[in-house]
Amino acid sequence: MKTDFLIVGQGLAGSLLAWHLLGAGRRVLVVDRDEESTSSKVAAGLVTPLAGSRFHLPEHLGERLDYARRFYWDIEERSGQTLFRHLRIARLFRDQSEADLWRSRIAREPERYARYHAPLEVDPGSLHMPFGGFEMREGGWLDVPAFLEVTRQALLERAAYAIAKVRSEDISASPGGVRWKNVEAGWAVFCEGWRGAANRFFDWVPLRPTCGGILDLRLPRLAGEGRILNRGGWLLPLGDGRFRAGSTYRELLPSHAAAGEIADADADRDEILAKVAAITPAAAEVVGQRTGLRPTIRRSQIFMGPHPAHPRIVFFNGFGSKGVLNGPWHAATLVAHLLVGAPLPESAELGGRFL
């Protein structure tokens, strides 16, 4: 079989890449090992423009947000399914120093921050907000499992999807392309998430799995809440008093992750429930719990590009905890690089930077 691109892994990264290549008229074959639980299948899918406690506003935030939303809405139109929901985020300050930092940020750069904040509307009985807060605009969430399934169906319709475990040892590269079993492709792009740490072409990239847990909860007292609530931890409303809550972060060695030593479920549950208790006094009933391994290289910095010695072998990874927001723009940029030689942004270019 011949194809233009062999994509290894159909998580968020492989799915985004496949859509962009199909949009550019290229043939793809996406091969996924079909694991029950992956980072993308567990992800909450939140888009939080001003993430973290420093309220840092990244330089290209607006451009990447606009691109991501347009991209997801385009897939919604093609599939007829709602995938991305625009939701307001009630950002409650953890303490006085956070409140002070926020005020100094918006006083110093009011125009840059204007797009992302509004006064907070609040029911003082249902939330803890002793230090106040603000309403973060431009947030939302992607139903990542639904996006993966829509993508898988689109690939199946094109006979462009297969279930298999691709071993990097079974891939041979030449200046004109790659071969895997009976597949000849122009390029192989590895979108393996944390499992990329064992890839023989990229084992020099310091990829670390970051274990994360989330809970499914019932909080009947917050049934009327339609905003994402955030105060260190977060609560995502799913309707009828159901919420998703998270999350935890534990960095692991890839060898421990491969051995399945990933999580302490009780510790995860207690940590998330403590975060929920900091948001609201409402009683929470746990109805589900999941764990996944985020692919992290340097915080949530995506790295991508061809292997320094094998230009037809390509890396796309490191989505960390911000893949939903940053992934689409990076997929578009990687495709432009591979197809027409457009430059990769210095911040994301893999090159030989970790060699």
Ligand SMILES: Cc1cc2nc3c(=O)[nH]c(=O)nc-3n(C[C@H](O)[C@H](O)[C@H](O)COP(=O)(O)OP(=O)(O)OC[C@H]3O[C@@H](n4cnc5c(N)ncnc54)[C@H](O)[C@@H]3O)c2cc1C
């Ligand atoms: C608890 C938790 C909460 C999160 N919340 C958010 C959030 O709110 N917002 C956000 O943006 N991100 C969030 N994330 C992070 C997000 O899940 C990741 O950034 C993103 O989904 C990673 O996608 P990926 O495709 O790189 O990796 P993965 O999801 O790991 O996908 C890799 C795929 O490749 C397959 N694969 C790997 N190796 C091979 C091989 N050799 N052959 C064949 N198939 C292979 C795997 O089975 C998998 O299907 C969260 C993650 C967790 C764990």
